[in-house]
Amino acid sequence: MTKSITRRQLLSQWTAGGVAAAGSPWLGTISRADDLTDLYVPDSLDLAVDRGIDALLRQQANDGSIADRANATAMTSLAIMALACVGTVAGDDSPRGRALNQAIEYVLQPRNQTDGYFGRQDGSRMYGHGITTLMLTETLGMGSSIDQNERIHDALDAAIKVILKSQAVSKPKNMQGGWRYTPDARDSDLSVSVWQVMALRSAKNDGLDVPAAAIDNAVSYLENSFTSSLDEAGTPRERVNGFAYMPGTFSPTFTMTAAGLLAMQTCGRYDSPLVSGAAAWLLEHPPRTNDRFFFYGMYYYAQGMHQVGGEAAETATRLTQELLLRVQTRSGHWVSGDGEERNFGIAYATSLAILSLGVRYHYLPIYQR
Template sequence: MASLVAIERAMRSRAAAQDLQGIYLPDAVDRAVQRGVDSLLRFQNEDGSITDRRHATAMTSLAIMALASVGVVSGEDSPRGRAMERAIEYVLHPRNQTDGYFGRRDGSRMYGHGIATLMLTEVLGMGSSIAQNGRIHDALDPAIKLILKSQTVNKPKSLQGGWRYTPDARDSDLSVSVWQVMALRSAKNDGLDVPSDAIDRAVAYLVNSYTTPLDDRGIPEEPVGGFAYTPGTRRPSFSMTAAGLLAMQTCGRYESPLVSGAAKWLLEHPPKTQDRFFFYGMYYYAQGMHQVGGEAAETANRLTTELLLRLQSRAGHWLNAEGEEHNIGIVYATTLAVLSLSVRYHYLPIYQR
């Protein structure tokens, strides 16, 4: 059964969605988001999956989050509600989870596992029925345990507390780790069992990934700094700095000097469409800077809107025309674009500070 905490959180999210319906007048962002969601549904397959290339479990999970981010509820009497219910059932099919692990069958590895786990924690209590909520809870228990167990694999000191491509990996990177961190934080918000020391270990790894040296008190020697893909690298990037910013916030370190330093770095190095993993970085950037507030939130909102609306196709979807993301496909780029633009709605609990 879904926890009472998850059910109460779901009720608050639904109430917020209803309250917002009379507040916003449709604007360019609203129209872009709705067209993006409609384009995603055109990629739903007969088995309920939403994908145009590979990694079906991970891509379907991202698509479900995109639907939820605009207020769609599983099982509601609408094409979107029914599509979301079918998509959740696809992810929950036993064949897609091996000993708790979502990343094996579809080849998405720990990336996909973190994404699927995060999605299920975000929709727990919002399933189409008591039975679906029960299946979500049952799938989450081993999924979270796998994340926790994977974090404790013996690794070099600077890599401890993070995650890599496989559950038994003996190294770590920030790109994989941030999905696990968000999944754990969302699970903890649901009232599920997530030990505090798991969050503390994740924070230690994030600190090691910061590119500006820290003094004996753990304070950065410079007020501006970013995050790198792996510890020991002193060259921050847009996507990793945005990921590190959000990961620190997700761990509850909103007032950390690393958060303010990363926000300042992102103000000095605004996103560009030619950035590596542009859509991936924009998702973290939009959410993380929104939570910083003030100038950071205002700047990120403006740039996210300008860049993503310019890149949307006439058919309503997004696709990176070049680089690594081009090969991942339309569903990937479109879900991340919708999630970036929909931060303003606050429907997903993970968006809430």
């Protein structure tokens, strides 16, 4: 594949007041090796992802939403990130470009955001709010027009304020710094918190106002969620260990350990012993298709282990491809057949599968080391 200019490079080279203009030659993928394009031959992963994107777009409704079950705003946001992670640009005059533009317009409808909060109208609560906020940070500067980019920026600014205000709610000490199902919740869990953490870090990278204290407080919560106690220096007493759904639980799971690994990295703690310990735990406890919340966990696993590099990245790349390509349907989509995930539908599983496999392409800033 040809080397491309990333959106972070685009934003740093060509922005005006935080909102990129439309119609610039920088918008979209810029090839530095056009003469080599014809030499590229898609492999089995590329073909699987391509089939997955087509299957995902078959779920798009006339109003632009991409959701075959509930939580339409959140599911459409996941689908938007899946499209963007393979290089689709909303300003492109192509079927995928137009589909992406229509999906973004659906999310930006004023009725989907209540006082900055995206989780009320579609019932997705803070899960959906974090997902949608992250999507907006990842598409900022990639809109199809000046007007759309401005609306992305405005919606994102209000959404970040909700996340910061929710984090500041008074909570027990071991719950401080995290988030739960509703903006006013007085407890926290890792599954909800990781989305808010990724959204805050991505927003900060976009140049938006995110206080350093918000990231530091999130790290404190993540440390409380690690399943080994820490000594005075912050080093786990049991080096190889993982993360739990809530503080005080000492049984790590695949999904939560992958989530905690990525969250710590997202907060900039790449060299933390919690990161190396979680990566080592994941090498000892590889993913299985019957894991609880398998697709959800693979999304974190693929990104987090990629950031670790070395054996962790090589193992995760191999297992992510093997496991996900094995369970892709003949129609090109993914759908879970186990547990609670079975109720979330095609758009959910397919978007997460594409995002997991899409780490390879490096189009989204969250995938870049």
